[in-house]
Amino acid sequence: MLELLVRFLPDFLSGLLVNFQIAICALLGGMLLGAPLAAARFHNGLAATPAAWLVALLRTVPTFVVMFFMVNVVPDFQLGQRHFAMTPWLAVVASLTLYAAAYVSDHAVEAMRQLRSGSPVAAMLFVMGLVRAFFVMVLSSGFGAAVGVVEATTVTLRTIETLPKAGDRLLLIGVVIVIFTACFQLIYHLINHWRGKLNQRFHRPVQAARLEGAEQP
Amino acid sequence: MRMCSVEKSGPAMRAMVAICRLLVLGSMLLLGFSAAAQDTRPPQQAPAAQATTTAPTKGKNCDDAVDVLSRVLCTKTLRVGVRTGYPPFAFEDAAGALQGFEIDLAHQLAGSLGVEPVLVVVTPANRLALLGEGRVDLVIATMGHTLQRDREALFVRPHYYQSQTIVLGRKDLQIGGLVKLRGNTVCVTVGNSTNAELSVNGARLKLFDKASSLVDELRLGGCSLVAQDDSFFASYLQQPAFAEAYDSKFGFAPLPWGVAVARDGGERLADVLALSMQQLHISGALQALAKKHGVDSPFLAQQHRLWSSSQCAQISALNDPACVTAPLDNQLQPTSFAPLVDRLEHFIYRATGTRVTLAMFKTWVALDLLLEGVWFSLLLVMGAVLATWGFALAFGAGLTSQRRWLRVAMRCVLWPMQSTPLILLMILAGVVVGAMGATSPLVALAAAVLVLGLFNGSNAGQAVAEAMLTLREERAPAQPALSAAVYRARAQMVAFVVNATRGSPAASVMGVPELLAALTDVASFSSERITTYTFLLIFYMVLVAVVHKLANVWQSRLALSGGAYA
DSSP: OHHHHHHHHHHHHHHHHHHHHHHHHHHHHHHHHHHHHHHHHHTTSTTHHHHHHHHHHHHTOOHHHHHHHHHHHOOOEEETTEEEOOOHHHHHHHHHHHHHHHHHHHHHHHHHHHHHTTOHHHHHHHHHHHHHHHHHHHHHGGGGGGTTOOSHHHHHHHHHHHOOSHHHHHHHHHHHHHHHHHHHHHHHHHHHHHHHHHHHHTTOOTTSOOTTOOOOO | OOSSOOTTOOHHHHHHHHHHHHHHHHHHHHHHHHHHHHOOSOTTTHHHHHHHHHSOOOSHHHHHOSSHHHHHHHHTEEEEEEOOSBTTTBEEOTTSOEESHHHHHHHHHHHHHTSEEEEEEOOTTTHHHHHHTTSOSEEESSOBOBHHHHTTSEEEEEEEEEEEEEEEEETTOOOOSGGGGTTOEEEEETTOTTHHHHHHTTOEEEEESOHHHHHHHHHHTSOSEEEEEHHHHHHHHTSHHHHHHEEEEEEEEEEEEEEEEOTTTOHHHHHHHHHHHHHHHHHTHHHHHHHHTTOOOHHHHHHHHHHHSTTTSSGGGGGOTTTSOOOBOOOOOBOTTHHHHHHHHHHHHHHHSOOOOOGGGTBHHHHHHHHHHHHHHHHHHHHHHHHHHHHHHHHHHHHTOSOHHHHHHHHHHHHHHHHSOHHHHHHHHHHHHHHTTOOOHHHHHHHHHHHHHHHHHHHHHHHHHHHHHHHHHHHTTSOOOHHHHHHHTHHHHHHHHHHHHHHGGGGGGGTOOOHHHHHHHHHHHHOOOHHHHHHHHHHHHHHHHHHHHHHHHHHHHHHHTHHHHO
């Protein structure tokens, strides 16, 4: 098992890098799409209702199914001079972008309202929420394993398949879960720590609305 | 051109070759006379047809011949539709010349007729159309002989090759057979009829447009197992590096390959070619040709023995079911209302201009998969919602329990749930279920419900626990009820219940036959993906919207009766 781990870990880490790349791209895409939607909803103009409808639609989007839909249905497309093929990687980014857009829109509207009512902490907590959403998307990018993106889960799955004994398979998955848990709990605790600091700095009541919570897409 | 020739053949083989040539020429003469006797064409065409069998001359009259054999003999050319880019069967060499098993076979058959072959490159998409339009005289283009293709072309029997679908993967993977595929992901090309067999046996299918993508994915690690015709992998398995890393696990669905001629006017050519093919099998020339190109197979050895036997070595044996291989019937049984579905598709097209193909309603296999998928999806979502709810309460209570060990135990479960990709948890559950020897879809469903419930319920439970802690701070020293914490954390509860619904299709990775898995299977053999995946997306979006609505109704009712909790 030790020998296997020595071979497995470098591949796993390079796979994890792909997860981070996907999450970064999806979050950037989500901000580009979500920010105008949030602005439209916040300013209550003509575009407010269609924007609200669009965000409501985005909230119902099942990321996993959208990913399959994009891989199988969306044809190659041209953007300016560049030709894009709907690769599995792009499909995962696009499907997570939809989730991120709804998240950014919802939370940006709330942050803008709080800012208008004179509470800068909510706006700052929005940034913290984005950081948390980013890590949630790192985990969710594991869905890419189902469509052929070679990321951390795919690497794990590929190694598991080579192990004939169920015990070894469980052990390897256990190791991976421990790695994920150690890394991500550390990150979550850091986020919570900063959140606490922000609360203290701006005297925010403990039971105030927790904007920064992000569920998995 | 040599006919029935074998490299390095002995005296016995040379005698056989001579006999075979005599037989083919004799039969051509017989067919020529019988054609003249049975000719029912207009008087102005009859002399041309006679000219083809007696004194062949090239010219306009040759091209006017309705009978393909007459035209071939008249023009002294045989236009053969062949593929390219499919080594070692047909491919271009460095000089751009066509090479391969089928190319050599085309030369052999043209030689048996005493004419020059003219090779016309065809594709799987246009080979039958070109044959029907008379732009080629015959097709030797890796074409499997199926009952369905019998309607479009006349297949020469005996067949010249037989392929089968093989499941290929890395050498370190142990896959015993078709029934051992349950739960494994197999990469396939869309439209392959054998995909239905894989999905019926519980394999999860990943779809690709081109066969070459399968090899790319295999090398990149995106696919562990791929299924495709063994003829496609023949050239790859001849490469030492590829053969070192991958091997064929097993094969299924044998498919005989046939030389095809046009249904209209191709009958006599088919008869003559059948005789040539019989002699190629008897003499072993076909097997030698296959060996030369590295595609020898047990089928060719078996055909050599069969056609050399006393029963099948006769001309009359060419119609004997005991000698000729039957075509494959890969037609899926249509539903009783398939014509109605066709009419509906036409109606939608006329009304909207959009082509919709409702493949899931057209065959019983697809419909069964669809209904099973819908049923499992509904069960999965209901189970996931209830489990999320139940685990949220359990985690809410456990994380705020007075007992320290319970709080620690709950945290030990909560942390991995918050930090591990859902899909990895699904895979873990799949391994556990597999280790227990349970392969039933219902067991997989139960495990998936458990994972979805734990994953979302633990997060929702944390929200409930946090709400409970703030309530305790506010109401100390009174002990607030769990229901009050649930009321306070209701928005998070709704969010995670909806989240469980959205995440439920991920259960397909552990073998739950829900709608995503079912429709992927349907798409794999129906070749239709746009309508199928659009239907799937709409189904899940509606399902999420319904659960969202119901959860909001619950939240509103809770708010109305909020006084009781708060």
